[in-house]
Amino acid sequence: MKATSLIVAAMVAGLALAATESEARRVGGGRTTGATKPASSSSPTKKADDETKKSGTSVNISPRTGTGTAAPAAAGAAAGAAAGAAAGSAGAAVDSGPSAEELARKRNEELARVRKRIDDDAKLRKADEERKQQDEIEKSLAAKRQREAQEAQKRAAFEREREAKRREQERQAQCVIKPVMTDDDMARCRAARGG
16 A cells, blocks of 8 residues: 555656656747647656556656756655655555454444344344243133133032932932821921922
């Protein structure tokens, strides 16, 4: 990342230097009227730029000397300072932000929190469903016990009634009405009829 920012800064400085050289030629006695010729492809800065673009690794910047003006040298120094400042600020921007590992770690922590929350919600839903099922089972068991108790009471009442009828039939069976009855036979028949 730093190497890329340094290469970009060097390219900016090279372009700034090329602009100051063409300005110096124009000020230093070049034609000011009419169309200007584009820079030839054989200029040293153009070749340096082409080499930089092809290889992507090195940039050779050398200010022209011997033109008789101090403007190109000052411009080159300013461009170099600007390139250095740009490279420094790019490096500071890289250092000031969170790193990719830290961002990935934070993202993973957030994902873990979300997964835990989802798991907890699922567990709570499952526990609620189980509790509801348990309540329904308990209600159905209580209703079943109540039905069984009612049926037992009905059966007991039926058995008591049946037993009472059986006893009555036994008493009535003891009383046999005859044309001639003794006092004991009559007492038994009175007792059997309840009176």
